[in-house]
Amino acid sequence: MSAVGTPSHPLRVAIIGAGPAGFYAAEHLLKQPDLTVEVDLFDKLPTPFGLVRYGVAPDHPKIKNVTRIYEKTAKRPGFRFFGNVEFGKDVLLDDLRKHYHAVIFTTGAQVDRHLNIPGEDLDGSHSATEFVAWYNGHPEYRDLTFDLTRERVAIVGVGNVAVDVARILCRTPEELEKTDIADYALDALRKSRVKEVFMLGRRGPAQAAFTFPEAKELGEMPDADVYVPPEEAELDPLSKAELEAEGARDKLKKVALIQEWAHRPRTGKSRLLTIRFLVSPVEVHGDDTGHVSGVKLVRNELYKADDGRLRPRPTGVFEELPVELLFRSVGYRGVALPGVPFHDRWGVILNEAGRVIDPETHSPVTGLYAAGWIKRGPTGVIGTNKADAVETVEKLLEDVKAGRHWEPEEPTAEAAEQLVRTHQPDFVTFEDWKRLDALEIERGKAVGRPRVKFTSVEEMLEALRAGSEAPPA
Ligand code: NAP
Secondary structure, three states: OOOOOOOOOOOOEEEEOOOOHHHHHHHHHOOOOOOHHHHEEEEEOOOOOHHHHHHHOOOOOHHHHHHHHHHHHHHOEEEEEEEEEEOOOOOOOHHHHHOOOOOOOOOOOEOOOOOOOOOOOOOOOEEEEHHHHHHOOOOOOOOOOOOOOOEEEEEEEEOHHHHHHHHHHHOHHHHOOOOOOOOOHHHHHOOOOOOOEEEEOOOOOOHOOHHHHHHHHHHHOOOEEEEOHHHHHOOOOHHHHHHHHHHHHHHHHHHHHHHHHHHOOOOOEEEEEEEEEEEEEEEEEEOOOOOEEEEEEEEEEEEOOOOEEEEEEEEEEEEEOOOOOEOOOOOOOOOOOOOOOHHHHHHHHOOOEEEOOOOOOEEEEEEEEOOOOHHHOOOOOEEEEEEEHHHHHHHHHHHHHOOOOOOOOOHHHHHHHHHHHHOOOOOOOOHHHHHHHHHHHHHHHHHHOOOOOOOOOHHHHHHHHHHHOOOOO
């Protein structure tokens, strides 16, 4: 073991991205019994928690309680948060090399995958990622506009993100008011004229990516009926055989639920959510003004691919689905970071079990690690990132033990803070965040909501400045 990790020479790790994977990585580093570790967790936004704040649906408050675990991590000695500090702009890889022994990238998957079909970029065609970030008050998405005066909406994809989007579009203002949805989104959704929402699955009910609890919620919305065309709820022979062979309980429950929806009578609720299966969009059509007016769908059939998976292929039978808004919800992808090897097709940092790999030599790059969605792609639930981050940190500790780490010139907390202060004097600490958190909750109390989020960086910094200038009580 090198001397790194002792009280006089702590192991210093920078983590880039303060979402779940970043916090789980910090926790695992800081709880090492025989090592003294210092972790600086950076985020380009002033607020921590990444997708828990900006991805989890506002009507799922229980899921957000996971932040209590992250707050415990933030209280550990050796932990610091530097919010409003962007990697690649305010701090560069070469800067980090001067003050840390290693860096872990936990930047998640921030952009959406495309359908690559004609008309995808027409007005009124959006990515679900943008809509989700918008209604959750993400500062970089707050100025987007979604024309919710339109009546018919299609969502491409049947994963849990598509379910979130469908639910938010189908909720009543009274339901949304009880959440921490961004106030501008609440206003827009109050005026919404959306009447019909279609979710479009390219495969069958047995392959739907949404999970059972999330699906079940769709059938329990106070003012929206759910429907599946009966012929699309039926399983094809290949799916039937696969399901029987697998006997997977969750899948069976999901299929049974979908089949129940197919025979559920409409109850006259204001909105209708229709879930379609075995259809793929092939072209988005627009009206004279260039706005989405419909989507051309092709009917699919399933076949067994060489890898044994059931995949869709077009049958040549087409239909036109008139819709005026379209959200593609076909998965997220990561964004490349300056100086960090990236696999463009997979949308992840090139890595092996969290160790970043040099694309030319195929060997690990000393000091660089990845965890979470930027490491493995956008799969799993929040808790999945814990085991993922632990795996990465274990590799990092193994390397440190073997002396494979950066040799920083100034490995001190003070020097690192000075670096940040020089490039971003408006950095936000965890204590600052706790003040913002309290202010948001206070703003919420005033209007009977759990919180009213600050949605612009300037607004957050203003609130912090105002707080620090206030005379002592
Ligand atoms: P996802 O679960 O991977 O679902 C993506 C969906 O898009 C699938 O239905 C997929 O169909 C479809 N798709 C992909 N390419 C397509 C194409 N070219 N044309 C048509 N359809 C296409 O991704 P996600 O919904 O973005 O969710 C990401 C992760 O976050 C998931 O692990 C999800 O469970 C998780 N999440 C969880 C919650 C929650 O727990 N409440 C909420 C939100 C997200 P195929 O299956 O045929 O590929």
